Amino acid sequence: MGLRLPLRRSTSFTPDHPALMEVPGPTALKMEANVLVMGADNVGKSALTVRFLTRRFIGEYGDMEFIYSHNLTVDGREILLHIWDVPSSQEQAEDGSSEEKRIQWADSFVLVYSICDRASFNILPLKIQFIKAAKEGQSQEKVPIVIVGNKRDLHHQRVVSSEEGRLLALSLDCGFYEVSAAEAYHGALMVFHGLAKLIPDTKLALKKGTGIRGIVKTMSAVFARKRTDSL
Numbered sequence: 001m002g003l004r005l006p007l008r009r010s011t012s013f014t015p016d017h018p019a020l021m022e023v024p025g026p027t028a029l030k031m032e033a034n035v036l037v038m039g040a041d042n043v044g045k046s047a048l049t050v051r052f053l054t055r056r057f058i059g060e061y062g063d064m065e066f067i068y069s070h071n072l073t074v075d076g077r078e079i080l081l082h083i084w085d086v087p088s089s090q091e092q093a094e095d096g097s098s099e100e101k102r103i104q105w106a107d108s109f110v111l112v113y114s115i116c117d118r119a120s121f122n123i124l125p126l127k128i129q130f131i132k133a134a135k136e137g138q139s140q141e142k143v144p145i146v147i148v149g150n151k152r153d154l155h156h157q158r159v160v161s162s163e164e165g166r167l168l169a170l171s172l173d174c175g176f177y178e179v180s181a182a183e184a185y186h187g188a189l190m191v192f193h194g195l196a197k198l199i200p201d202t203k204l205a206l207k208k209g210t211g212i213r214g215i216v217k218t219m220s221a222v223f224a225r226k227r228t229d230s231l
């Protein structure tokens with residue numbers, strides 16, 4: 001059975017952080033990359049993704065599954081990111097082969113844990129080794145991965161130190177960020193911007209023209225759910 005792709009949604013994006021105001025010249029390359037957001041349940045995968053895409057934090061995200069398409073300009077390269085956020089309830093209902101297929105689909109990975117949840121941190125080394133074995137075996141190229149410690153605002157509940165996160169990222173040759181999707185947009189922007197910087201041109205160029213062309217639906221369902229819940 002083939003890989004079941006979720007609904008697809010497009011967004012537009014203009015970076016507003018001074019460090020990110022890199023206007024592409026007339027020869028800027030247009031490229032595409034697939035990003036898979038992974039991690040344990042309840043760590044804030046959807047919050048981080050939605051914060052990056054919309055700048056908003058809506059609190060509850062339900063179990064909607066989307067691939068979001070979003071333009072980002074990094075180092076003069078205009079990159080169309082296809083970001084797949086998989087709810088953990090769905091992951092648990094599947095067999096391992098679906099995760100393998102998603103890993104094959106992706107060129108780059110965001111691995112999220114909560115700084116308040118030791119177990120969500122402890123599962124990362126195995127997940128990352130699994131990704132590396134699946135991807136690096138094929139291409140011999142380093143796989144772009146960033147590790148994200150989320151919920152930084154809950155410092156009184158912290159059980160994973162920043163140093164532990166940084167060391168893990170160093171030992172596995174990944175990028176590292178600590179953020180609060182709840183508190184600020186900037187951290188989410190830095191995560192996806194940092195990831196895009198790690199994707200080599202060769203990988204991006206290879207993806208050009210091979211992106212999925214699926215059904216485009218709006219994220220209004222997520223916001224509608226939120227509005228209904230708060231009535």
Ligand SMILES: Nc1nc2c(ncn2[C@@H]2O[C@H](COP(=O)(O)OP(=O)(O)OP(=O)(O)O)[C@@H](O)[C@H]2O)c(=O)[nH]1
Nearest residue numbers: 041042043044045046047059087088151180181182
């Ligand atoms: N305090 C705080 N809460 C957060 C933050 N990010 C997410 N949350 C909350 O954590 C809960 C889980 O967030 P989600 O984004 O749904 O987490 P997820 O990893 O996508 O969850 P699954 O659907 O289980 O895969 C929600 O109640 C969010 O409001 C954060 O940075 N700080």
